[in-house]
Each structure stands twice: as C-alpha cells, then as structure tokens.
Amino acid sequence: MTRQIRLALRAYGVGGPGQHSLWKDPRVPKNASIDIDWYIAQAKAAEHAKFDALFIVDSQFIDATYPPHYLNRLEPLTLLSAVATHTRDIGLVGTLSSTYNSPFNVARRFASLDHISHGRAGWNVVTSLDSGTSRNYGLDEHLDYATRYGRALEHVQVVRGLWDSYEDDAFPADVERDLFVDPTRLHALDHAGEHFRVAGPLNISRSPQGQPVIFQAGVSEEGRNLAAHVAEGIYAPGGDLSSAQEYYADIKRRAREVGRDPDHVLIFLGAQPVLGATDEQAHRLSREIFEADNDFQRKLAQFGRSFGAHDFSRYDLDAPFPDVAHLAEKSGRTRGAEIVRRAREESLTLRETVLAFTQYRPSPFTGAPDTVADTIAAWFEARAYDGLNVGFRTNEDLERFVADVVPLLQKRGLFRTEYEAGTLRGNLGLPIPANRWTVTR
Incomplete structure (x- = not known):
C-alpha cells in the first residue's frame, strides 16, 4: 500500500500557547473553548476533508497567566462524546493523564467513547507537565519523571488488559438457551503491580476497532521510551526538518528494538500552516500574527x-x-x-x-497553497513525519487549508479522497489488537 499522509486537527478555541490575543479576533467566538457547536463545526469541516482525527489537548492546572483557552475549556471526553454524535468517520482523540486518573476509570471512559463513536476513539497518554496539578489532587508534590513514566507504562498495560475483559463473542444473547453472556468469555484481570492493583473485569465489551488507539507525546528520554513501547500514534514537536527527521528515526528505531513494527507507530508532527495568496503575503501575515502576541x-x-x-x-x-x-x-x-x-x-x-x-520563527508551512503543499510533500518524503497535527487560528484558516492545500495533496496521491474504513484504526492502517484471552485459548 502506498504511504500516505495522515492529518489530525487540534482545536484551541480562544487561543493556546503563543495565541493569547486570539480571543480579540472578531471571527473567534469569545466562548469558543466551551462552545460545543464550535467544536462540532471544526470536526465536520475536518471530516469533510477526510482528516484522520480531531485532537483535544488538556491540562489540569492554571493560573491567570495561562493562555485564554486553558482558563475555560471543556473536559476532553465529554466534548468528544458530543462530537461523536454529529460525525461519522473522523477519529476522536482525547488527552487524559495517567498520573491523575485510575486505570479502571480511564478504561471505562474511553471504551464508552469508542462505542458511542462506533470505533473512533483514541487516548493521548500524558503524565502531566504542570507540577501544580498535584495540589488539585491532594498531593503535596508532583511525582518525579521516573515514577511518572513507570506509572504511565503500567497504567497503559492495565487499561489494555481491562479492554480485553470480554472476548469478541462474549454476548450470544441466545433467548432459547437463556444465555445473555457466555461466562467463559469474561475474564478478570487480577493485576497487582508496582503502582496499581486492579481486579477487573471491565463492564463494557470491545468495540469494532478492538481497543481505542493509544497516542502519546513526549521528547524526554522517558517519553521516547514510553512511546516506543505503547504508542500507536505520537504527537511530535515541530521544528526544522533535520530535528524532525532525527526524532522520527529515533522513535522508529526504538520501536523496532522492542520488537514492534515501526510502521504501526505513526508520528504526527505539530504544524501551524499560514496561507496567503502569495508567499510574500503569507509571510507578512505570519509576522503580523507573531507581533499580535509579542x-x-x-x-x-x-x-x-x-x-x-x-x-x-x-x-x-x-x-x-x-x-x-x-x-x-x-x-x-x-x-x-x-x-x-x-x-x-x-x-x-x-x-x-x-x-x-521566544523569537520569531515562521512555520515552515507558510506560503501560497502551492508552496505549502510542496513543503508538506517534501517533509513527508524526507521521513520527517507520517502525519501532521495541524492547528489554525480561525475556522476560515481551516477552510482555506481544506479548500486550497488538501486538493493539491490529493492530486499527488499523498492524501486520501475517501475514508478507507469506519474506524480510527482502519483509517490509520493499524491492526486490530487480538484479545489476549482468545489468543491463549
């Protein structure tokens, strides 16, 4: 199968990092970050363009200096559950901390989103950057790196074990035999590890994609190792071409070394395209955007x-x-x-x-549509990424990218014209995880 670009959309509402003044733009609703209709409109526009996923970031600590979007935003899984009922194909990836959530709760919530969306859920595993988060959960101090990432690895392993509680044929619902569930296809986890003790089983069945897709973001040594072991999608930092290539090669190498297929670890590079009628106009706009928050x-x-x-x-x-x-x-x-x-x-x-x-660094994806499409293609072919995690300041910016850049990528055969499957896994080309109990049996 020909390698193709993946596209995810991250939505920042009234303005994330470096966009403190975005809420002043008359095109942006002042309540965008808590307006579910705004998110639904974004998701529908991305789905119309055949994007792979809508990505919702999150954190749980703020002070008054944080970006406007951080100060007043919806909880990711609640938001995505609402979006799921208004979309059909686009994946729905939410951020949830492994440091400040229990595995059973995480497993149940994402399994529920997976069923609500008919197999389109993804979990972005984070360990929480903001050390102040600890005080919101009754802890005096944030856990250190080694503990956070050790906990994260075990957390994901427990969640995946819970997602396997039921085998695929566990519910015959046979009226004649008076058999709703086959008890031989229901399995307790009985996990006892360094960080968690979880009995199980989980009280919800597997979805059409088997398990939600695991995403992760991290650049530290611990973060890269966690990604190599558990991630199926990785949100990578932006930067220049050489640093993106280094990160890409390093993650693929680590995945291979732990016995995984590197093609099943998809790297999404963060990108903020800026489009203009000409390259000059786009770079002028890019500079104006920077100065608005300088x-x-x-x-x-x-x-x-x-x-x-x-x-x-x-x-x-x-x-x-x-x-x-x-x-x-x-x-x-x-x-x-x-x-x-x-x-x-x-x-x-x-x-x-x-x-x-904090000096001015224009996005490498800045220019006229042809220029942006050329750069996207060149970086993809240079193995800097498998997909782009794109963000836009306004709905109009997203619509322009969809109308002017996506068709150019489609003409080159680099991006789909129709969805390949009805699940997030299917559209990303990822295999359905085999149920561990079925494999054993």
Missing part, C-alpha cells in the same frame, strides 16, 4: 511553565539567568534543561534568555 511580560509569565509555574518577575531582568534548574526536574524537564544550558553557555541574562526562546 508582549514581553506575557512571555515572561509563560516562561515559568517549564519550571513549575515559577514566577520569573521577581528577578532582575538584566542579571544572569537565575539558578532554577531544580524547579524543572518534576515539570518541563527537557525544555527547562535546554533553557538553563543555553543561558549558561551563552552567559545570557533573564531578559536575553526569554527573548532567545
């Missing part, structure tokens, strides 16, 4: 997120970057370590460090 005090406040929402406003901006490396150990460790390393190596002040990490 507020130093706001960037300074957001800079603290990698360091446990640390308040950097207490420091002298023109003094050397403060010694805060320890604050990133249980928060955004990978980015925090890179910030500290560069600040030390280049002897940067706090002001210079913030500016260095």
Whole structure:
C-alpha cells in the first residue's frame, strides 16, 4: 500500500500557547473553548476533508497567566462524546493523564467513547507537565519523571488488559438457551503491580476497532521510551526538518528494538500552516500574527511553565539567568534543561534568555497553497513525519487549508479522497489488537 499522509486537527478555541490575543479576533467566538457547536463545526469541516482525527489537548492546572483557552475549556471526553454524535468517520482523540486518573476509570471512559463513536476513539497518554496539578489532587508534590513514566507504562498495560475483559463473542444473547453472556468469555484481570492493583473485569465489551488507539507525546528520554513501547500514534514537536527527521528515526528505531513494527507507530508532527495568496503575503501575515502576541511580560509569565509555574518577575531582568534548574526536574524537564544550558553557555541574562526562546520563527508551512503543499510533500518524503497535527487560528484558516492545500495533496496521491474504513484504526492502517484471552485459548 502506498504511504500516505495522515492529518489530525487540534482545536484551541480562544487561543493556546503563543495565541493569547486570539480571543480579540472578531471571527473567534469569545466562548469558543466551551462552545460545543464550535467544536462540532471544526470536526465536520475536518471530516469533510477526510482528516484522520480531531485532537483535544488538556491540562489540569492554571493560573491567570495561562493562555485564554486553558482558563475555560471543556473536559476532553465529554466534548468528544458530543462530537461523536454529529460525525461519522473522523477519529476522536482525547488527552487524559495517567498520573491523575485510575486505570479502571480511564478504561471505562474511553471504551464508552469508542462505542458511542462506533470505533473512533483514541487516548493521548500524558503524565502531566504542570507540577501544580498535584495540589488539585491532594498531593503535596508532583511525582518525579521516573515514577511518572513507570506509572504511565503500567497504567497503559492495565487499561489494555481491562479492554480485553470480554472476548469478541462474549454476548450470544441466545433467548432459547437463556444465555445473555457466555461466562467463559469474561475474564478478570487480577493485576497487582508496582503502582496499581486492579481486579477487573471491565463492564463494557470491545468495540469494532478492538481497543481505542493509544497516542502519546513526549521528547524526554522517558517519553521516547514510553512511546516506543505503547504508542500507536505520537504527537511530535515541530521544528526544522533535520530535528524532525532525527526524532522520527529515533522513535522508529526504538520501536523496532522492542520488537514492534515501526510502521504501526505513526508520528504526527505539530504544524501551524499560514496561507496567503502569495508567499510574500503569507509571510507578512505570519509576522503580523507573531507581533499580535509579542508582549514581553506575557512571555515572561509563560516562561515559568517549564519550571513549575515559577514566577520569573521577581528577578532582575538584566542579571544572569537565575539558578532554577531544580524547579524543572518534576515539570518541563527537557525544555527547562535546554533553557538553563543555553543561558549558561551563552552567559545570557533573564531578559536575553526569554527573548532567545521566544523569537520569531515562521512555520515552515507558510506560503501560497502551492508552496505549502510542496513543503508538506517534501517533509513527508524526507521521513520527517507520517502525519501532521495541524492547528489554525480561525475556522476560515481551516477552510482555506481544506479548500486550497488538501486538493493539491490529493492530486499527488499523498492524501486520501475517501475514508478507507469506519474506524480510527482502519483509517490509520493499524491492526486490530487480538484479545489476549482468545489468543491463549
């Protein structure tokens, strides 16, 4: 089968990171982040264009400096359950933390979404970046990296075990034999591990795709290892072509080394296309978008997120970057370590460090439709990604991408013109997981 591009849409409502001023745009409803009709419209537009999935991000800690979308948004599975009843083919991927949820609850909620959507659910497994989340769950401190990722691996294993509670033929519903469920096809998990003790079984059957698709996002060593072991889809950071290729090759290598088929680990690169009638117009628009949010005090406040929402406003901006490396150990460790390393190596002040990490970097997918399509194709053929996880500022931007870029990719045979299957797995080309009990029997 010819390799084709996958497309996922991430919806940020009134403005995610770097889009603090988006809520002021008259084209954006002021309540977009809690307006289910807005999400349904986005999902329908993406489905019309044959996108693979709608992706909903989430976090559970805020303060007043966080992006507007973070301050007032819907819970992902509730949102996606509503979207499921208004769509037919597009996948529905929700973010849920393995650190602050129990496996049984996660398994039941995603299995329910999978049935509601007839096999279109996906779980984006996160361990929670914001260390302040711990205080919302009765804990004094956020778990360290090793514990969070060890817990995440076991969490996914338990959830998958619960999803296998019923074999596919467990419900004969035979009136003549007075047999609704075949008890030999129902299995308790009886898991006892380092982090969880879960008896099971789960009280819901398998869906048409067997199990929801597992997604994951992470760039740390622990995150990459978790992805190699459990992820079927990975949300990768953006960046330049060479760094995207490095990440792609590294994840595929790790998957192969643990005995998995690398083709069953799909990497979705984050992208924010900016389109114009000409390349010049698109780059001018891109710069205008950056300048609309080029507020130093706001960037300074957001800079603290990698360091446990640390308040950097207490420091002298023109003094050397403060010694805060320890604050990133249980928060955004990978980015925090890179910030500290560069600040030390280049002897940067706090002001210079913030500016260095928030300077203008146009999306590589900026230009006229032909230019954007060419770049998308070139990066795909260079093995920088399997799919793009695209975000747009407004519905009009999404519609323009759908109308002007997607057809160019379809003409090249790089993107589908019709859905291949009725499930998320089927459309992603992923196999249905065999039920472990059926295999054993």
